[in-house]
Amino acid sequence: MTWDVALILGIDGLANGAVYLLAGLGLVLIFSVTRVVFVPFGDVAAFAALSLAAFETGRTPATIGLVLTLAVLATLVEVGSLIRRGETSRIPKAIGLWLLLPAVPCAIAWATAQFAAPQAVQVAASVLLVVPVSPLLARVVFQPIADASVLVLLIVSLALHFLLSGLGLLFFGPEGSRTSALASGTLPLGDGFSVSGQVVLMVASAIVLSALFFLVFERTVAGKALRATAVNRVGARLVGIRPTRTAILAYACASLLAGLIGVLIAPVTTMYYDSGFIIGLKAFVAAIIGGLVSYPLTALGAIAVGLVESFASFWSGAMKDAIVFSLLIPVLLLRSFMSTHSDEDEEELDQ
Template sequence: MTPDVALILGIDGLANGAVYLLAGLGLVLIFSVTRVVFVPFGDVAAFAALSLAAFETGRVPPTIGLVLVLTALALLTEIGSLVRRGESARIPKALLGWGVLPLVPCLLAWLASRPGVPAPVHIAVTVLLVVPIAPLLSRIVFQPIADASVLVLLIVSLALHFLLSGLGLLFFGPEGSRTQPLASGSLPLGDGFTVSGQVILMVASAIVLSGLFFLVFERTVAGKALRATAVNRVGARLVGIRPARTALLAYGCASLLAGLIGVLIAPVTTMYYDSGFIIGLKAFVAAIIGGLVSYPMTAIGALAVGVVESFASFWSGALKDVIVFSLLIPVLMLRSFVSVHAEEEEEEVDQ
């Protein structure tokens, strides 16, 4: 391997790592607030990429149909819950929150599918269109079992991924799609070596969004509420923070990140209805490196995953995923050695 090849692979790894960084932040955010390993995160990103491709070909994004189905299910779930609790007076508010608001991006997407709409509008509407997906899934699937164990939530999340893959096949079909580059041109680095504008855009977007992510958590009331819920759910409830609302906010922020990821990766790889699973899985490796709690360590883990994947693809394209996922073994072993293990006290049960 020559230095030039190593430099190319390193830059490609940073671009991949930027995507995994954003996805890892979304996974850690949801897990810290709700204890859910949100496996379908990558599916939301894939739906965003396919929606943008639909706009470029002059079609109405099939994501509209998916959002409509999820909206109907979430609305029925919320109304049923209110009726069981004897709070029928809150049904009009539920109709607005779970029935009307998710349809606004659908209307915007339908209007944006007409000819002559500029590309920046398509990008913005694409991101908005997928934002309701994760909160709707949360209301339908995870909120009713919010007090279940982490293992049960993980199993349900995995099953939800396969369900979304089937819905993706139903709405989008088996064909793959790739969009036009979001940034043209390149940056020369000397000796005839250049970096494409798309790669620069991906890395810059990761840096900017990570900075905004930090500011939201440190400077806003909503960010502090998310942090409080992540640290102590019971304590947050005692001071007036509703975990259900913070969970909804966490899912919405993660869905926004997934939409941005889909827009960024759509020009660099052909996306299919099930392409999101591998993205989410590699982001999960980065999140595991961060212990599913540390955002800085997740960011470092994401960059490490991207660089390792890039160099592994050079050595053996068939084994690159195996090499990336093998990173979990030393990380888990190290965490097992350094973690403090406490023996559970056995409780005597009087017969």
């Protein structure tokens, strides 16, 4: 391997790492607040990419039908819950929150498709369209079992991914799509090397969004509520923070990140209805490196995953995914040696 090849692979790895960074932040956010390993995160990103592709070809995105279907289900679940608790006076508010509010981005997406809007509007509409997906899924699937064990939540999350894959095939079909680049031109690096504008946009977006992520958590009331819930759910409830609301907010923020990922990667790779699964898995490796709690370590893990994937694809394209996932082995061993085990844990193992 020459230095020229290494530089090219390094740039490609940073671009991949930028995507995994954003996805890792979303996974850690959801897990820290709700204890859910949100496996369908990548599916939401794929839906955003396919929505943008539909806009560019002059079609109405099938995501509209998916969002409206989930909105109806979430509304029925919420209304049924209110009736059982005898809180029928809150039904109009529930309908507005779970049905009418998700219909707003659907209406925007429909209008965007009808009037052939410019690319910037199409990108914004694609991102907004998938923002309600994760909160709606959370209301239908995860909120009723919020107190279940992490293992149960993980199994349900995995099953939800396969369900979404089936729905993706139903709504979008098996054909793949790739969109036009969001940024044209190249950035020269000297000695004949240059970086495409799309790669620069991906890396810059990851940096800017990570900075905004930090500012929201440190400076806003909503961010502090999310942090409090992540640290101690019972304590947050005692000071007036409702974990259910913060959970929905966490899902919405993660869905926004997934939508941005989808529109960023759509120009550089062909996206299918199930393409998001592998993205979510590699972001999960980065989140595991961060212990599913540390955002800085997750960011470093994402860059490491991107670089390892890039160089592994040079050595063996068929084995690159196996090499990336093998990163989990030393990380888990290290965390096992560094963690402290109580006597109660040892007694449970003996039994």
